[in-house]
Amino acid sequence: MFTIEVEDVFEAQGKGGVIAGRILNNSSILKVGDNLISSEDDGVSIPVKQIQLMNYEVGIQNIKHIGILTNVSVTSLREHVGKRLHKK
Numbered sequence: 001m002f003t004i005e006v007e008d009v010f011e012a013q014g015k016g017g018v019i020a021g022r023i024l025n026n027s028s029i030l031k032v033g034d035n036l037i038s039s040e041d042d043g044v045s046i047p048v049k050q051i052q053l054m055n056y057e058v059g060i061q062n063i064k065h066i067g068i069l070t071n072v073s074v075t076s077l078r079e080h081v082g083k084r085l086h087k088k
Contacts (some may be wrong), residue, residue, distance in 0.1 A: 020067050034047075
């Protein structure tokens, strides 16, 4: 299961909301087109449009921070800060 803890959310102008989080479990692969859900919020589904690893190309092998672009508004994403999302 792929699980992240949401640390912050912000808007990428003209693209949508971005979830910045820390990877807690990466035993499965997250891909563009997958959906993230929160078990705390009655299974609200968040579609993944783009993925960015925060420490990309710096020689770190154990990357734990990730940015996920989605088409969900930032106001809706704010309720997920501090919560865990996992791959559906």
